Amino acid sequence: MAAVPDRTASYPRGMAESLPVRAGGRWRPAARFVFRTGRRAIVESLYLLTAPAIAAAGLMLVLGGLFVAPVGLLRLGKPRPAVGALAPARWFADVERWRIARVRWLAAGTEGTSGRPRPKEITASDPGLWLDVAHAVVVLPVVLITWVVTALWWFAGVATITFPLRNQLTPGSQHPMVLYLGSGTTMSLRLGSPGLHVAFAMTLGLLLLFTLPLVTRVCVVAQAGLGQALLWDASALHRRISGLEQERDTARAQTVAAVTAEAAALRRLERDIHDGPQQRLVRLAMELGRAQRHLDRRPDAARAALADAITQAQEALEELRALSRGIAPPILTDRGLPEALTALAGRSTVPAKFEAGPLDRQLRGRLDAAVETAAYFVVAEALANVAKHSQAGRCAIGLRHDEGTLRAWVTDDGVGGAALDKGHGLRGLDDRVRAIGGRLRVTSPSGGPTTVTAELPCR
């Protein structure tokens, strides 16, 4: 039983201040406590006293289902309708979960009334269904015991506390008070006067009523505890399994994202090589061929072809440089993320400012290569998007590292309206970020401003 509330906790301030308050509100917490306890005892009593009827009805339905199920299996040969006969077990379990949730002040961890994940269809392979059936069978004896105890306590308590009243209404019906100690042996309590009778009855009645909340609570703990054990997946093993399943699903999603991102990047690289340096080199070879062919007879044409060939060679080199920057930017490898972002800001078409915080200086060389690269490409792609779509006048790049998360973001003052599913290469970036366990956030209300943020886990 909870003790009287700690008054020092209720009056944390100095005594001088709290004295006047105490004088007026001294009984208020105590009254509230009595009220709360009483209400709870009544709710619990209702829960306990109605339990046998529900449990009996539930058991009958479930037993009926258990008998019908094999018959259905024999006649129909289909397991599903046969198992369907066990549906009452589920209904009863749902009713019981709902009832337990009403007295849930003790049932911490029983969030929601569904109890456990379960398939929509009723299948015999769902272990939850069989636990529901087991609960319907096992709970009845427990419910009967708690019902008897609760009912007896109420009856005796009410009977003794109303004794003086009944004594007044029907005088002379007073019997001598004796205790029956079984097999005819009696012991007189030797309460001679009616006054002593009344005092004894009142004392006993008050004692019974004051202990009632304790009794109901014990009963509820026993009965609802059983329900919790069978109707909720509270077992450590279950929790561990679902935890592991969740981890596995996350890892799988990460792998898929990584593979998708890599495949997309490789395909883009192939396209870039095809459209860029490869074309240049073919043209270069073609011009050299022309030059060779005209060398003797048309030196002018040969000279022009050679000049063109030199241009193509230079352009091809420039394109290869840009491509290698796209695969693994040399400045990122050489000097780390902050420097690389500064370089990006410097190259941006829309004027960009990189806010290098004091912390960013320490970042150098401390980050995972994958995290650095992802952050770099998010910023690079976001800047390209700003130039292509936003009509922004300027933008800002930010980088923060705290609590194991690296945040890199780009904000512009453009027209907004960017979204992950709209293309703009954001989907590919999202894959890239999710591949290393991070996530991409895009806030871009119509009319701007747009902020693209990558949150990347890193030590």
Add this chain to the structure above:
Amino acid sequence: MPLTPLRVVVADDAVLLREGLVRLLAEEGHQVVAAVGDGPALVEAVLEHRPDVSVVDVRMPPSHTDEGLRAAITAREHRPGAPMLVLSQYVEASYAADLLADGAGAVGYLLKDRVARVEEFLDALDRVARGATVLDPQVVAQLLAGQRRQEPKSPLAALTARERELLGLMAEGHSNPAIARRLVLSASAVEKHIGNIFAKLGLPPDDDRHRRVLAVLAYLRA
């Protein structure tokens, strides 16, 4: 070597190469009647201008896959036997088989790099325009490499090593005298080998050019 002036359609989405090709062909006295940048435009130009030959890049918009190849095949459905010289950054035997599938010949399939050897390129263009089949040596090399895994029931399994080599040269588009020069054989020996090849592949005596195409096709499909 003065060649017959040809009326040519050039299809390549890369402006850089399209311009280069147009200039190269013009310098050699050919007439470029149309230079286009995608598949549908190629089909249109072939039907409109009826060129002697078309030079087609495999990869073109909108899909940037084998758009040019499919456009060339479509154009030949509308105008059977329209000569097509297909250029690509890489060659695959299965692409060549698609091109040859109609059995009409007059197709070429070359690596883009071959344009650097201007004379060979112009020669191939001329041969395709005259109805020959010209496959890139790389395609032939792929096929020869595949021969080792050949299952015995394939008709090609009946060919001797010499005959296979000869068939490879036929696929590359070489004429009988050229093959004879390469293999250091007499013209009659080459003709005898080719006759054997046709017999082993079950090709009936017919128009010789047609049989050459069918032999190469059997080679590609093996």
